[in-house]
Amino acid sequence: MTLRDTDTTGQNGIGWWLHGALLGPIRRFGAAIIITAGPWLVTVVALAIISISMQPVLGNAAIEDLRLTVVYAFCTAPLAAGPIGAIASRLVRRSVEDGDGTLVSEVFLVAAIGSGLITQALAVLICMSLGIEPIGIAVSFVFLSISAAMLWTSFAVLIGLRAFRFLISAFSIGMAISVICILAAATQQPTTEFLIWCFTAGVTVCVTLCIAHVNRLHGGARGNLRPAATALFDETMRHRHLCLGILLALCSVWVDKWVFWFGADGDTSSAGFRHFSAYDSVMFIAHLSIIPSFAAMLLFHDGEITEAIEDFRRALRDRSTYTTLRQSVDRLGQTVWQGVFKIVFVQAAVAAGLVLMAPLLTRMMTFSFAQFLMLQVGVIAVFLHSIVYLSSAVLILCSRNRTFFYVQFLFFGANLVASVVLYEWLGVSAYAIFLAALISAAFAFIWAYRALSHYDFLIFVGENDSLYSTETELRYFVLPPWVERRVEKLGKIMAKRRT
Known part of the structure; x- marks a missing residue:
C-alpha cells in the first residue's frame, strides 16, 4: 500500500468523500503525519490529557515527574531505535522487493529486541546517574523507554513494508487504550507510577499488534534468529555512517536542552529528573x-x-x-x-x-x-x-x-x-x-x-559498494552482468584512485 490513491473508480457515498478530490489529500496528509510523527503525537496527547485531568488530583510536583518521565523515555528510545530501525527497514524492504520475503519476521524481532535492550541499558544508566527515585518511577521509566524503542522500531519496519494502513490502525488502537486507561485511573486516586504504566500499556499493545501482523504476513519467526541477527549486524557495519548520522541527528535536537538541563540554571524534579x-x-x-x-x-x-x-x-x-x-x-x-x-x-x-x-x-x-x-x-x-x-x-x-x-x-x-x-x-x-x-x-x-x-x-x-567491498559483503549487493560490464572500466579507475 502507498499513501496515494491510485484507483478510485466505483467509489460512492463516504468512499467518494474520503478518497476523492475533496478529502483525499487531507486524509493522506493526516496519515503521513501519524506515520512520521506518531510517537511525538503520543507525547503531546498524553501530556495534555494528564495535565488537564490529573493536576487537581496529583498536584504540580507529581504531574511534573510524570511529564518528565514521558519526555525522557521518548528522548532515550530513538537513540537506539533510530539507527537499528533504519537498517531493519532497509533489510525487510529489500527482502520483499526480491520476492522471497525471507527473514522479514526474524529481522523485525531481532531489531525490536536489540533496540529494547540497548534502550534498557541507557534508561538504567540515566536512573543511576540522576538518582531517580522512588524505585517505582525508575522501574516504570525503564519499561516505558523499552516500549517506546520497540514502537519506533515497529514504525520503521512497517514503513519499510509499506503497511501504512495497518500501522495507523494499530497506532490508533494503542493510543485509545492509553487514553482510556488514564481517564479510568482519573476516577480513583492514582499514583504517578500507575499512570506511567497506563501509558505504557497502550504503547505495548501497538507494538504487539505490529509484531503479530508481520508474523501473519511473513510466516512468523522460524526459531533461528542468528541469520537475521548476522544480517542486521553486517548491514549496520556496512552502513555505519548512516547509523551514526541518524544518531547524531537525534542528539542534535536535544543537545542544546541537555546543556541547559545540566547548567547552573537547570532544575531537578522531585523524582530526580533534570530539566529547564x-x-x-x-x-x-x-x-x-x-x-x-x-x-x-x-x-x-x-x-x-x-x-x-x-x-x-x-x-x-x-x-x-x-x-x-x-x-x-x-x-x-x-x-x-x-x-x-x-x-x-x-x-x-x-x-x-x-x-x-x-x-x-x-x-x-x-x-x-x-x-x-x-x-x-x-x-x-x-x-x-x-x-x-x-x-x-x-x-x-x-x-x-x-x-x-x-x-x-x-x-x-x-x-x-x-x-x-x-x-x-x-x-x-x-x-x-x-x-x-x-x-x-x-x-x-x-x-x-x-x-x-x-x-x-x-x-x-x-x-557502489560492490566495487570496493570485500567478498563476504558482495552477497548483499550484486549488479546484473550487463551493468557490471558497463561500469567495469570506471570501477577500475576509481579503485586505483582510492588505493
Whole structure:
C-alpha cells in the first residue's frame, strides 16, 4: 500500500468523500503525519490529557515527574531505535522487493529486541546517574523507554513494508487504550507510577499488534534468529555512517536542552529528573512546526520521487544510451528540487504564521518576555532545521551516507559549542540552535545539490559498494552482468584512485 490513491473508480457515498478530490489529500496528509510523527503525537496527547485531568488530583510536583518521565523515555528510545530501525527497514524492504520475503519476521524481532535492550541499558544508566527515585518511577521509566524503542522500531519496519494502513490502525488502537486507561485511573486516586504504566500499556499493545501482523504476513519467526541477527549486524557495519548520522541527528535536537538541563540554571524534579521548563516548553512548541515537513516529504518520496527513480531504472533496464540516462537524471533532479522547494515554501509559511502568532501563544501559555523572544528565534531555527532535514533526505537518496554523517556531525557540534558559549555569554536563549541550523543548512544544501547532479555516477561507481567491498559483503549487493560490464572500466579507475 502507498499513501496515494491510485484507483478510485466505483467509489460512492463516504468512499467518494474520503478518497476523492475533496478529502483525499487531507486524509493522506493526516496519515503521513501519524506515520512520521506518531510517537511525538503520543507525547503531546498524553501530556495534555494528564495535565488537564490529573493536576487537581496529583498536584504540580507529581504531574511534573510524570511529564518528565514521558519526555525522557521518548528522548532515550530513538537513540537506539533510530539507527537499528533504519537498517531493519532497509533489510525487510529489500527482502520483499526480491520476492522471497525471507527473514522479514526474524529481522523485525531481532531489531525490536536489540533496540529494547540497548534502550534498557541507557534508561538504567540515566536512573543511576540522576538518582531517580522512588524505585517505582525508575522501574516504570525503564519499561516505558523499552516500549517506546520497540514502537519506533515497529514504525520503521512497517514503513519499510509499506503497511501504512495497518500501522495507523494499530497506532490508533494503542493510543485509545492509553487514553482510556488514564481517564479510568482519573476516577480513583492514582499514583504517578500507575499512570506511567497506563501509558505504557497502550504503547505495548501497538507494538504487539505490529509484531503479530508481520508474523501473519511473513510466516512468523522460524526459531533461528542468528541469520537475521548476522544480517542486521553486517548491514549496520556496512552502513555505519548512516547509523551514526541518524544518531547524531537525534542528539542534535536535544543537545542544546541537555546543556541547559545540566547548567547552573537547570532544575531537578522531585523524582530526580533534570530539566529547564522555561526553555523546554518554548522549544517544544517550536519543534512541532516541523511536522508538516516530515509528512510532506513522506508523501513526496512515496509519489513523485519514486516515479522519477523508476524512470531512471527503466532506462537502465532498456539499456539506453548515456545521453538518455543523463536526461532521466536531469528529470529526477528537477522533480526533487521542485518538490523540496514547495515543502520549504510551506514550512516558511508555517514558521511565519507561528512568528506572527507568538504574542497570542505567549499570552495563552503565560510566557515571559524572554520566552517570547526564544519562541520567535526557535521557530526560525526549526525552519532552517527543516532545510537540513530535506537536504539530508536528498543525500540519503543519492547514497551519500558519509556526507550525511558529516552534515549531522556539523549540526551536532555547532549546536553543542554554540549552546555552551552563548549560555556563558548571553544566558538561556535559542540563538545556539539558530546558528547551528543556519550553518548546517548552507552546507547540507550545497552537498545535496552536488550529489543529485551526479546521481548516475554515484549509483554506478561512487557509492557502489560492490566495487570496493570485500567478498563476504558482495552477497548483499550484486549488479546484473550487463551493468557490471558497463561500469567495469570506471570501477577500475576509481579503485586505483582510492588505493
